[in-house]
Amino acid sequence: MKRILNPNCKKVRGSHVLAVSCAHCKTFIAHYQKVGESNFVKMYNERIIDGAVDFSQYHGAIFCPNCNERIATRYMTKMDKKEAYRLVPSAFHKRKVTV
Numbered sequence: 001m002k003r004i005l006n007p008n009c010k011k012v013r014g015s016h017v018l019a020v021s022c023a024h025c026k027t028f029i030a031h032y033q034k035v036g037e038s039n040f041v042k043m044y045n046e047r048i049i050d051g052a053v054d055f056s057q058y059h060g061a062i063f064c065p066n067c068n069e070r071i072a073t074r075y076m077t078k079m080d081k082k083e084a085y086r087l088v089p090s091a092f093h094k095r096k097v098t099v
């Protein structure tokens, strides 16, 4: 599995790590530092640890590198004006992992 480190990643205290994968073909997409137990609807760029996609660059959308399914769409959060990706609800699987 190809993993490209995200140089924008900041360590988030008290977070747990989710492995996000494509719902269609199970291909690994990214490791993400999630805070709290709220619904997983977005990924802040700075909380993405690494991924199959190069997150040092901003993408208009995140596509599965294997089957090209759209996983998430780039947007700017309203509250804190941060680079983030809004996840397509049915396009991904997530599970807690330890890295």
Ligand SMILES: [Zn+2]
Pocket: 022, 023, 024, 025, 026, 027, 064, 065, 066, 067, 068, 069
């Ligand atoms: Zn896929």
